[in-house]
Amino acid sequence: MMKHLPLSEVYQLLEPGPVVLLTTARNGRANVMAMSWHMMVEFEPPLVGCVVSSADYSFAALRATRECVIAIPALDLAPKVVKVGNCSGRDVEKFQKFGLTPAPAERVRAPLIAECFANLECKTADTRLVNKYNLFVLEVLKAWIDPTQKDAKTIHHHGYGRFAVDGEMIKLTSTMR
Amino acid sequence: MMKHLPLSEVYQLLEPGPVVLLTTARNGRANVMAMSWHMMVEFEPPLVGCVVSSADYSFAALRATRECVIAIPALDLAPKVVKVGNCSGRDVEKFQKFGLTPAPAERVRAPLIAECFANLECKTADTRLVNKYNLFVLEVLKAWIDPTQKDAKTIHHHGYGRFAVDGEMIKLTSTMR
Numbered sequence: 001m002m003k004h005l006p007l008s009e010v011y012q013l014l015e016p017g018p019v020v021l022l023t024t025a026r027n028g029r030a031n032v033m034a035m036s037w038h039m040m041v042e043f044e045p046p047l048v049g050c051v052v053s054s055a056d057y058s059f060a061a062l063r064a065t066r067e068c069v070i071a072i073p074a075l076d077l078a079p080k081v082v083k084v085g086n087c088s089g090r091d092v093e094k095f096q097k098f099g100l101t102p103a104p105a106e107r108v109r110a111p112l113i114a115e116c117f118a119n120l121e122c123k124t125a126d127t128r129l130v131n132k133y134n135l136f137v138l139e140v141l142k143a144w145i146d147p148t149q150k151d152a153k154t155i156h157h158h159g160y161g162r163f164a165v166d167g168e169m170i171k172l173t174s175t176m177r
Numbered sequence: 178m179m180k181h182l183p184l185s186e187v188y189q190l191l192e193p194g195p196v197v198l199l200t201t202a203r204n205g206r207a208n209v210m211a212m213s214w215h216m217m218v219e220f221e222p223p224l225v226g227c228v229v230s231s232a233d234y235s236f237a238a239l240r241a242t243r244e245c246v247i248a249i250p251a252l253d254l255a256p257k258v259v260k261v262g263n264c265s266g267r268d269v270e271k272f273q274k275f276g277l278t279p280a281p282a283e284r285v286r287a288p289l290i291a292e293c294f295a296n297l298e299c300k301t302a303d304t305r306l307v308n309k310y311n312l313f314v315l316e317v318l319k320a321w322i323d324p325t326q327k328d329a330k331t332i333h334h335h336g337y338g339r340f341a342v343d344g345e346m347i348k349l350t351s352t353m354r
Contacts, residue, residue, distance in 0.1 A: 009336075015213045016333035016341055017194010034353070036192045039216035041228055041310050049226055049312060051218055082349045128305055129314070133218050135226060137310065156193035156333070156343070159186075161351030164193055166333070167344020172259040174338030176211070 002103075002112070002119065002144035010046040010143050011177075013072055013118050014038060018154030019081055019163070021071040021116065022052065023102070024061035025109045030102050032094050032113070033058045034085030036157045038070070043177070046140040047125060054134050057089035062136065066124040067108035070138075071116035074152035075165055080115075082161055107141040117149035179280075179289070179296065179321035187223040187320050188354075190249055190295050191215060195331030196258055196340070198248040198293065199229065200279070201238035202286045207279050209271050209290070210235045211262030213334045215247070220354070223317040224302060231311050234266040239313065243301040244285040247315075248293035251329035252342055257292075259338055284318040294326035 014020075023032045033056055041047035048070065052059050062068050073081050080098045087094065095102050095111075102111030105121045112119040121144075126137035155163040191197075200209045210233055218224035225247065229236050239245050250258050257275045264271065272279050272288075279288030282298045289296040298321075303314035332340040 012336040015194075016335055017192075017213075036194075037217045039226060039228065040214045041312060047310065049216060049228075051216065051226075078347065079349060082351045082353070085353045086351055126306070126309070129303070132303070133224065133226075133314065135218055135314075137306070137312075153344075154341075155347070157353075158193055158346075159189040159354060161349040161353065163347050163349070164331075164343040165345045165347060166341040167330075168342045169335070170255065170332070170340050170342060172256060172338040172340070174259045174263055176259070176262045176334075176338065177336060 001146060003147050005143040005145040007046050007140060007143060008044045010120060010140050011040045011043055014048060015040050017156055018072055019157050021073060021081065021084060021113055022058060023069040023071060023110045023113060024058050024065060025111060026061040026065055030095060030111050031058055031061060031089035032084055032100065034081050041137060048122065048138045048140060050136055050138060051134050052136060063130065067110050068122050069105055069108065069110045069112055070120040070122060071113040072118040072154065073116050074149055075155055077115060078155050078163060112144060117146045117152040119144040178323060180324050182320040182322040184223055184317060184320060185221045187297060187317050188217045188220055191225060192217050194333055195249055196334050198250060198258065198261060198290055199235060200246040200248060200287045200290065201235050201242060202288060203238040203242055207272060207288050208235055208238060208266035209261055209277065211258050218314060225315045225317060227313055227315060228311050229313060240307065244287050245299050246282055246285060246287045246289055247297040247299060248290040249295040249331065250293050251326055252332055254292060255332050255340060289321065294323045294329040296321040
């Protein structure tokens with residue numbers, strides 16, 4: 001189902017700013033949250049900056065295990081993404097409740113999400129800005145792409161459940177990687 | 178032309194992941210670069226993380242002056258954005274060459290860009306990750322929005338000049354800010 005994606009191409013998935021899901025696993029229990037505060041930091045090995053609020057249940061799991069998966073949902077998952085974002089793993093088994101399928105990752109204990117068109121296995125690379133800003137720098141160890149979800153349209157959060165969906169793709173002459 | 182935008186609403190502009198322009202001014206000379214590696218870090222006062230490569234001419238200006246403007250272009254500026262990204266301020270007076278209009282900011286010396294639909298005046302708030310990752314944490318001091326560019330469509334870089342343009346806006350019931 002999932003194909004290996006070269007690490008050098010990971011930035012093309014995150015740089016456009018899609019809403020993503022972040023999974024963690026701690027003491028045998030998996031959890032998932034919605035996240036829009038992320039950016040690329042380096043091409044290869046791919047480094048990703050992200051903010052996981054200390055109010056989020058995932059924060060303690062990410063800090064303790066130093067592992068997570070960033071899963072990228074396409075438009076058809078938008079209603080589930082919003083539901084994931086509107087409750088906490090403190091109260092809810094989100095994978096079960098929202099019908100998301102955890103799949104084993106190769107390099108980390110946090111699960112992939114089978115329904116997402118891309119999954120990035122990550123470990124924590126730098127925690128210097130965690131205490132002040134909840135800002136983690138992650139390294140992507142392994143990347144997966146679902147070849148059956150070609151040209152997946154992603155969603156971009158504008159606040160309070162309003163999302164811009166990817167529209168037209170344009171191509172301009174550029175030497176910028 | 179530009180209206181004041183409450184700082185509490187800045188995140189709604191950057192969270193969706195648009196390509197932005199970043200201006201600096203040093204020794205009386207303004208420069209501008211294209212940037213996609215940015216994310217929100219805090220709602221209010223708005224903090225923004227961004228990566229400005231040490232290979233970019235803007236890096237030294239940002240590090241020395243600790244000031245910049247993040248200007249958000251709409252789709253009609255896409256050809257200029259790509260041109261800005263494909264040359265360096267070392268060689269080119271980009272504002273003049275590409276017909277971008279610098280406008281005075283209120284809190285920083287870096288210029289606003291009159292053609293952009295939003296402009297965020299920023300100062301450096303944290304430089305701990307600059308040496309290792311070129312990662313700056315900026316604080317937005319003042320935000321401007323052009324009310325004549327309503328529902329501006331932004332562009333999202335997928336690499337090598339391919340951009341997704343904002344398409345349909347969807348609204349799902351959510352309590353997530």
